[in-house]
Amino acid sequence: MHVRLSRLLVFPVVAVGIAALAACGSVQKSDGSATHTDDFGTPVGTQKVRDGGELVMGLSSEPDRLDPTTSSSFYTRYVMNSICEKLYDNDSSGNLVPQLATALPTVSEDGLTATIPVRTGVKFADGTAFDAAAVQTSLQRHLSLKTSQRTSEMGPIASIDASGPSTVVIHLQKPFTPLTAALADRAGMIMSPTALAAEGDNFGDNPVCVGPFKFTKRVPQTSIEVERDPLYYDAQHVHLNKITYRIMVDANIRAANLRSGDIQVADYISPQDAGTLKDDSKLRLLRSRSLGFMGVYVNLGNVDGAGKPVKPIDTPLAKDARVREALSLSIDRRTLVDTVFDKWYESTCSPIVPQTTYATAAVDDCPAYDPAKSKQLLAEAGVQTPYPIKLAVQTSQDRLRYAQALQNSAAAGGFQIEIVPTEYSTLLDMQKRGNYEAMLLGWSGRIDPDGNIARFVTTGSSGNYSGYTSPAVDDLLGQAARTADTAKRANLYEQIVKQLQKDNPYLYTYRERYLTAHSTGVTGVEMYPDGVVRVAKAAFLGDKG
Structure with missing residues (x-):
């Protein structure tokens, strides 16, 4: 069996393009190493x-609050997948498919209006009728709640209307190609308006949605x-x-x-x-x-919390791109991932998924491990070596093993990394608040590249945990989001990656291979x-x- 992650899904403005990601047989890569066989279940x-x-x-790990609007935990997605359906989903081949919607959006010629038909005759777990008005309520909450982690994912939405009980109309300020892909994750999860009215900000303590299962109890x-x-x-x-x-x-x-x-x-x-x-x-x-990646956040200006106006941090690591480049050059990506993870994972230096529509030779090309050049850059920046960095790391054996190997690798480049083991939920809180210097943390990945880049680097985004700001990157991301031309988007993302590799607000290090096991007494x-x-x-x- 040959499995493709996705084919280009083309309809006006809203489009997703992910090419073949992996075949079901082992694949020999250009470096001579073998990939592993996929088995999606x-x-x-x-x-x-x-x-x-x-x-x-x-x-x-412990999921954060079971609130689709405010959650940022990868592990929360497992639970929500059972209790809170979305407007769209992606299937095993990576194609976007309707879930609570009944068809893919119809988009106006100018790209400013997306019309979404939704199911009828459906009830939330509390008996409330599911309709377009309920969808409007949830989408508006995702878009405008002060603590929302979804706002930047949803793009430049001007307004959301319910046109009758079965039609939702989204009005955009500018065309936004990744909209459907965004609505295939937490931004597309629809919550009971009755529960939202009753629970408010505490919805995550007793979530009510449409799903095969309903929430009953949580013991922290x-x-x-x-x-x-x-x-x-x-x-x-x-x-x-x-x-x-x-x-x-x-x-x-x-x-x-x-x-x-x-x-x-x-x-x-x-x-x-x-x-x-x-x-x-x-x-x-x-x-x-995986569609995702793992790497190191560097706090450049997240002082008052992600999404708030950035403020200067008076350290060479935060102020001087040469120091961050030196850190990147001191990470022996290929050796680390091969030795720590027994070649199950892959090294990376980019948010663009390899072997997909948007992957070009330039975005796949990682800087070589060069500790000598790293020391030279640190000398040019006028910092004393070894340069100390506190790195917050999740308290799992694999993450700590990798951090220790990274510590040894970076030492050769002139860095002294202090590993700070931290519980996952605390890491997420530190990430949002900005009370960290550097942090090893990843992203599970989305089917459209915008979902893997924009929320983390767009100026003012609630997911811009590094406090990074670049008008050039903002402009390029806007251009990429407005075009449905795959080749043009790939070129724009290549330019974005090149700029990110110069500024290094986040040091991409490796891609996990998702490994899950289950008893053979269970199927499905x-x-x-x-x-x-x-x-x-x-x-x-x-x-x-």
């Missing part, structure tokens, strides 16, 4: 399964529970009675619980365990290339290159009834 389809049962999924640092929603419009394809997401930070403990049967799915498998689990006949290892677990493990339509194997 198998839908239930016509398999014999039994209705009912509780599925337990081990989560490698321990578990999140959801149960089958009988009001769900496609309830006939929901088999489980309950899903429990159990927080299990330690990768070894997750793997042990998977082998023992105490959990049926583990969201993240360490490359250290992947080979062994792959050979276990009682388990199935799902694996996929799927994982796509967007990184979301889909368990809502899973089931235990066996006779029906």
